[in-house]
Structure formats: C-alpha cells, structure tokens
Amino acid sequence: MLAAQRRSRILAELNRDGTVRVTDLVDLLGVSDMTVRRDLVALHREGLLEKVHGGALAVAEPSSSEPGFAAKSVQRRLEKEAIAARAAQLVHEGMAIAVSAGTTTHALTEHLARIPHLTVVTNSVWVADVLHRAGDSTTSVLLTGGLRTPSDALVGPVAVSSLRSLHVDAFFMGVHGMDVRAGFSTPNLLESETNRAMIERSRRLIVCADSSKWGVVGLSSIAALSDASVLVTDSRLSAQAGGILADHVGELILVDVDDDMDDLASESSRDA
The missing domain is CATH 1.10.10.10 (Winged helix-like DNA-binding domain superfamily/Winged helix DNA-binding domain)
Structure with missing residues (x-):
C-alpha cells in the first residue's frame, strides 16, 4: 500500500x-x-x-466555520453518491418535496431529475440548476429568494416568507454536523432558521449526511435527532454512533461504500 x-x-x-x-x-x-x-x-x-x-x-473546526460549496463538493464523494442514490428511492412520482442546499442534496438531485411529475421546493441555486438543465419536463421547481451563503444556500426573511404557505410530503436536508446533544446543526444562523421553516412545512424530515458529520457541532442547531423520520448515512459510521442514532431517529439507513473504489478515487485525484 x-x-x-x-x-x-x-x-x-x-x-x-x-x-x-x-x-x-x-x-x-x-x-x-x-x-x-x-x-x-x-x-x-x-x-x-x-x-x-x-x-x-x-x-476540531470552529462552530462558525462554513466551507464553500466547491470545497465541500470534493469531500466524501463516494459516500455522498451512495447516500444520494438510496435517498432517491424514498421519492416517488407525483410527490411534492423540499430539498435543502448542500453537496449531498446536490448529488440527490441528479437522481431526482429522472423522476417525473415532481414538485421541488428548494433554497439551493445548485439544486434548481440541475433540475432546470436535466430535470424531467413534468417537474415543477420553486426556488426561494433570499441572501446567498458561502455554501450557496438562499436564506433569511425572504426565503422564510416564501415557505409559509407551502406544504410538502418530505424535506430532504443536508447538514453540517450531527450530535446527540446539539442535534442537526449548521454554522450559519440564517440557514438554520430557513431549514427550520422547511421542516415545519414538511410531513417528514429525511436527513442525508455522511458519517464524517457525526460529532461535528455547528453554531446553530436546526433540529433534534428525534425530529428526523429517516437518516440516510454511510456504513463507515462507528458502531457506537450507529447505536445512538438508531435510538433517536425514526429510521436509520446505512449504505455501503466500496473501499476499493475509494482507493481508486484517491489515486485518480493524485494523478489529476
């Protein structure tokens, strides 16, 4: 090796x-x-x-540290893709869903683009762009307004106001961190407020987060672990963390990631 x-x-x-x-x-x-x-x-x-x-x-990163979208998009790519593919199986034709900003939810959107008759509410310019370019012609997209964060989320009073009259079947949320005490968190106060507004308008909260997010605490809590109907993460999560999460979330889904593929990806990134 x-x-x-x-x-x-x-x-x-x-x-x-x-x-x-x-x-x-x-x-x-x-x-x-x-x-x-x-x-x-x-x-x-x-x-x-x-x-x-x-x-x-x-x-440990500072609780207010917020990497940009480009920086986060190259991290844990295999895990994010595996999580996205599994989370997409929870979406069915004709559903109305909300999708938060983030690199894992961006990966999810590549799969959503192939599902017809969806209504997608999002505060992510990246998610909206994917659906605009590659989405099924029957898909409707509602992009909130708002202030743009370093991770390309639209947040703040304008975003929250646009969500008040909406009701969706599920909210697919990416997070900066997850912790037994802090719950699901983000380093951005306005993004936390906007995500909470999306949770209030959703029947189910489905969190998509890779195992590296465990133990990370952002500046602002979005929701308790118990608020998640489903958490989709990867099987590299430690057994201890898996036990804690299984006791708190409605359903814990662990997806496998091929270690051999991870090694190949590392070699490819070095060769590039």
Whole structure:
C-alpha cells in the first residue's frame, strides 16, 4: 500500500471515530509501528490531525466555520453518491418535496431529475440548476429568494416568507454536523432558521449526511435527532454512533461504500 493510500485510510478512520490508536492502525494497515508513526507525523504537519501519545485526534473546526460549496463538493464523494442514490428511492412520482442546499442534496438531485411529475421546493441555486438543465419536463421547481451563503444556500426573511404557505410530503436536508446533544446543526444562523421553516412545512424530515458529520457541532442547531423520520448515512459510521442514532431517529439507513473504489478515487485525484 502506498503512503498516500495509508494516510487516506488513516483519515477515514479518524473521521469515523474522532480518534485513532497506533496499535489499531498497525493491525489495520499491516505495516510497522514506525511506519504508522511517520504517517501520523506527516498528517500532523499538514494540519489534518492532532498527534497525541499513542495515536491521534481529529482536528476540531470552529462552530462558525462554513466551507464553500466547491470545497465541500470534493469531500466524501463516494459516500455522498451512495447516500444520494438510496435517498432517491424514498421519492416517488407525483410527490411534492423540499430539498435543502448542500453537496449531498446536490448529488440527490441528479437522481431526482429522472423522476417525473415532481414538485421541488428548494433554497439551493445548485439544486434548481440541475433540475432546470436535466430535470424531467413534468417537474415543477420553486426556488426561494433570499441572501446567498458561502455554501450557496438562499436564506433569511425572504426565503422564510416564501415557505409559509407551502406544504410538502418530505424535506430532504443536508447538514453540517450531527450530535446527540446539539442535534442537526449548521454554522450559519440564517440557514438554520430557513431549514427550520422547511421542516415545519414538511410531513417528514429525511436527513442525508455522511458519517464524517457525526460529532461535528455547528453554531446553530436546526433540529433534534428525534425530529428526523429517516437518516440516510454511510456504513463507515462507528458502531457506537450507529447505536445512538438508531435510538433517536425514526429510521436509520446505512449504505455501503466500496473501499476499493475509494482507493481508486484517491489515486485518480493524485494523478489529476
């Protein structure tokens, strides 16, 4: 296994559990103790983890940190696509749905574009663009107005006002973080308010979030874990986190991600 592949796997384990131990990584990667320690030192120097005695910790982001759409779109692409494909199976012809801004919901929209007779309410310029370019001719799209955030969500009083008279079957929501105490959260106060307005107008809340979002807490809570009728995430979620989420959300759906495909994607990104 190449050094870049080892380090990618280390970061995947770290994102899943928030912590890694040298002894566990030696068994997982099939390399020596010294090789693992050198990898951890290299990743620490790049600012990708915090090295501690016997292992490493994930680097905590500030609760108000809000990466842009382009930055988030290259992260966890395989997980997001798998989640999107599974979440799309919850949508049927003729439904009226709301879709939040975000890279996972953007991936979902590629699948929604093939379902006829949908009515889609969204505060995402990216979601609206996909449906405009590739959506079925029978699909109706309502794009809220509002202020544009770094993640390309339209938020604020104008967005909230446009939602007040609407009623949809389900709201598909992407999140910045999910935590047992903070629930589902975002670093943007206005986006949190807008998403809450969408939840109020929806019969069901369906959250689409990859496993790296577990343990992340944004500045503003959107909803409690128990408010989610369904949470679609990937099977790289730790067993402990899965147990907590299963106890709180209405239904927990775990989708598998092919590790071999992940390695190929990492190699392709290095070659590009």
